[in-house]
Amino acid sequence: MHLPQTCFSESQAEMFLFMLHASGIKVPTNIKTVKNWCDDAQSLYGIDSIPYNGVQGHQYYVNSLGQIIAQEFSNLNIWPHFSFLPEDSSPTLSEACQAKRWLSEIPPELTTPWQSHNGKDYFIFEPAF
Numbered sequence: 001m002h003l004p005q006t007c008f009s010e011s012q013a014e015m016f017l018f019m020l021h022a023s024g025i026k027v028p029t030n031i032k033t034v035k036n037w038c039d040d041a042q043s044l045y046g047i048d049s050i051p052y053n054g055v056q057g058h059q060y061y062v063n064s065l066g067q068i069i070a071q072e073f074s075n076l077n078i079w080p081h082f083s084f085l086p087e088d089s090s091p092t093l094s095e096a097c098q099a100k101r102w103l104s105e106i107p108p109e110l111t112t113p114w115q116s117h118n119g120k121d122y123f124i125f126e127p128a129f
Helices: 010-022 031-045 065-074 100-105
Strands: 049-053 059-063 114-117 120-123
Touching: 010 031, 059 065
Parallel strands: none
Antiparallel strands: 049 059, 114 120
């Protein structure tokens, strides 16, 4: 079962599903259905673990940073808190995007190609009228 740090055996999980079903709660019919659902959810939404071998011969795993970032970018609750363009807010500084280095050192082609503000879209390399 793909239930992290679960302390139930498969037979205990089967008993738990039976008790839920006996109580009138709609549940999957057996543990295999739960396992298949977990495997499908993991393949669709999970993060790959990449195996590496350490210098001293031990094996360790690292989660895919690209997939973690992709999941964060797709989260609509987090999206409004991202900043993609530098801001000039002198003299106050309250966010990283307001720092001098963002404004003067990052080439514009490495920032986002457009920004939306108050329902209007502004493109970086497009002339404005």
